[in-house]
Amino acid sequence: MIHTPHPHTPQQRAPSGARAVVVDAPGRHRIVSGPRPEPGPEEVRVAVHAAGICGSDHELYEGTRPRSHVRYPVTPGHEWSGTVDAVGEGVDARLVGRRVVAEGFRACLRCVRCREGATTLCLRGYDETGFTQPGAFADVLVLPARLLHPLPDGADLTAAALLEPAAVAAAAVLAAGVRPGDRVAVVGAGTLGVLAVQLLAAFSPGELLAVDPRRTRGELALDAGASRARTPDEVARERGAFDAVLETAGAPGTAGDACRLARPGGCVVLAGALGDGAEGLDPLRLVLGQLTVRSVFGAPSAAWSYAVRAFTEGQLAPRALVTQEYPLDRFGEALERVRDDPAAGKVLLRP
Structure with missing residues (x-):
């Protein structure tokens, strides 16, 4: 019988340390622990509330994702929500405590495609949180502050974990x-x-x-x-x-x-x-x-803004799609559930 944790009782984590799922190679993963990473200049650190598992995460694990679109070893997790708990140099300190989601594509913002607004077609090449950069199957995530989309105070962070597919x-x-x-x-x-x-x-x-x-x-x-x-x-x-x-x-x-x-x-x-x-x-x-x-492959900034606004205004209500939640250390079981259960809806990992 699969145990589904109560959504309001996430597992405790040590404030001084952080865990993460690391996929070393197709079919091989481990849970690592270490010091909480510090954000660098123009970066933030986010305490992850929840992270969704989708078919592309399964492809990453099985090794069927195109090699140009994954870089092992990697911490997966591109669908997530959380709260900013630290900021680096050059970032507004008022972001600390804000509930947020963030874009995954690490576009250069300087090439012709980016200047057109097509950030998912950045000519620098593919680079995305959870595939080529560390993702959110972890206690914390460090990423560029420019990717953040702040949410209103009191926003449902479990529902907000689905804002990446919504974008x-x-x-x-x-x-x-x-x-x-x-x-x-x-x-x-x-x-x-x-x-x-x-x-x-x-x-x-x-x-x-x-x-x-x-x-x-x-x-x-x-x-x-x-x-x-x-x-x-x-x-x-x-x-x-x-x-x-x-x-x-x-x-x-x-x-x-x-x-x-x-x-x-x-x-x-x-x-x-x-x-x-x-x-x-x-x-x-x-x-x-x-x-x-x-x-469509991924979501440019305009689509993210549209999805976040629709969520904020109540036109987008993804909470009903969440069917199971697993603690971080049961990543393998959660991945199997997504792969083997046709009736499974959105499965979340909860640090």
């Missing part, structure tokens, strides 16, 4: 350019899909369909604001019916499914993390249908 969902919604009255479909009702549904519902679409083979996930999407929830088989006859389609599942055939749902001249946004074996798009369908296809 990715926000990037997809912004890319889709949805207008009030549009017919919109979301393919996939996992964490990313349900968060996208919540954001899309605020645009007052004419229809908001969630597509997922799991009935329980469809019910979550309905609670999030979808007007209908259907399985892929049930929408087979609805081809060419939607102004905008967001693909969030990353399953082998879902990119093609999304394109088939889009109307002629419609927009398709691919946001799911497609792995090996993903089926290609049909170029004839794209050309004859004059579809606009966009893709």
Whole structure:
């Protein structure tokens, strides 16, 4: 039987020390302890409240993530929330005690792409918290202060741990350019899909369909604001019916499914993390249908600001997606739960 700690009773940690999960190589991890790291100039140290586990963390552990997008040994954890407990030189001391989340991409802010606002396309190359830089599967995290997004006093930090996937969902919604009255479909009702549904519902679409083979996930999407929830088989006859389609599942055939749902001249946004074996798009369908296809990998600063604002204003409520919480030293068990339990929602590690 899996023990789920009470959300308000995190394990005690020694103020003078800090633990972290370290993945030395695919399939090998350990829990290390040492002094609490000190923030350098323009950096902050954050006491981690909670950190979410997602499919890309599993890829990191199994060694299936592209080698250019991981650097071993590494402490994973790119979905997190916490409280600033120390600041380095050049950082406003008033940040201490603030509840925060932060962007993961370490963009240079100087190249052409960054100056356009496309910080996830930084020409310096890929560099992200939890993959190439130490992440939040730890008691504390040190990172550049410029990446922070402060939250209001009293913000629900357990819910806020899902603001990273919410920012990715926000990037997809912004890319889709949805207008009030549009017919919109979301393919996939996992964490990313349900968060996208919540954001899309605020645009007052004419229809908001969630597509997922799991009935329980469809019910979550309905609670999030979808007007209908259907399985892929049930929408087979609805081809060419939607102004905008967001693909969030990353399953082998879902990119093609999304394109088939889009109307002629419609927009398709691919946001799911497609792995090996993903089926290609049909170029004839794209050309004859004059579809606009966009893709999303991570979230630029504008999408983060949008997601944090929606969370602050109550338009984004991710707490219901959290289904299990594990202490840090049970990282391996938590990772297995994400991998082996199709019914698992968002699993959090709690230092």
